[in-house]
Amino acid sequence: MSCEGPITDENARGIDVSRWQGNIDWARVAGAGVTHAIVKMTEGGDYTDPKFVENFQGMKANGLKAGVYHYFRALSSTPCEQLANIKARLAEVGFKVGQDILAIDVETNRNEAATADQMADALFQLVTLVRVSLLEGAYPHIYASPSVWSNSVAWRKYDFSECPLWIAHWDAAQPTVPQTWSKQGKSWQWWQHSSKGRVEGIQGAVDLDWVKP
Numbered sequence: 001m002s003c004e005g006p007i008t009d010e011n012a013r014g015i016d017v018s019r020w021q022g023n024i025d026w027a028r029v030a031g032a033g034v035t036h037a038i039v040k041m042t043e044g045g046d047y048t049d050p051k052f053v054e055n056f057q058g059m060k061a062n063g064l065k066a067g068v069y070h071y072f073r074a075l076s077s078t079p080c081e082q083l084a085n086i087k088a089r090l091a092e093v094g095f096k097v098g099q100d101i102l103a104i105d106v107e108t109n110r111n112e113a114a115t116a117d118q119m120a121d122a123l124f125q126l127v128t129l130v131r132v133s134l135l136e137g138a139y140p141h142i143y144a145s146p147s148v149w150s151n152s153v154a155w156r157k158y159d160f161s162e163c164p165l166w167i168a169h170w171d172a173a174q175p176t177v178p179q180t181w182s183k184q185g186k187s188w189q190w191w192q193h194s195s196k197g198r199v200e201g202i203q204g205a206v207d208l209d210w211v212k213p
Helices: 026-031 052-061 079-093 116-133 146-152
Strands: 012-017 036-043 065-071 101-105 141-144 165-168 188-197 206-211
Touching (some): 036 079, 036 101, 079 116, 116 146
Parallel strands (some): 065 101, 141 165, 165 188
């Protein structure tokens, strides 16, 4: 593992990856002390990360706690189209509800034309569909940076606080928890604290995360 970022014995070490990390040696990743990983699965209504199945199977085969993430698109695909994409891909890998993590990645990149209201409306619809149709009532994680969530999503319109928070806040001693969660007395579950980590088994930079037990 990299020495970047805060050092703590309380939290588990995680990474999140996509096709940009290329071929990953998951046995070496596990041997380096990484115990959790989230892999990119889908985006919008019709895209699948080409490394998704390989990465998900690799991490599971090497004992890592598994997660997948879907990159949310507010306008180019309807929530129902995105649900169908997610559902089809999960079926390919035997995703285990209650054991494996499903996260929705909320960013402004490729959502530039969406208003804050449109972001919130479509996201709430997708969260509800995923919770009811796929996760047996459980809530998906939400990934966002403090600035994107506070400034680009009309978060006051809905209660997103039931969604476990995966906060993206790099180079900080502690991450800023948006009011959606902090006002409810909640904090982060995953914290992506660096985008420039180095881990055995992965060539080049990789996102590093702390994961609460």
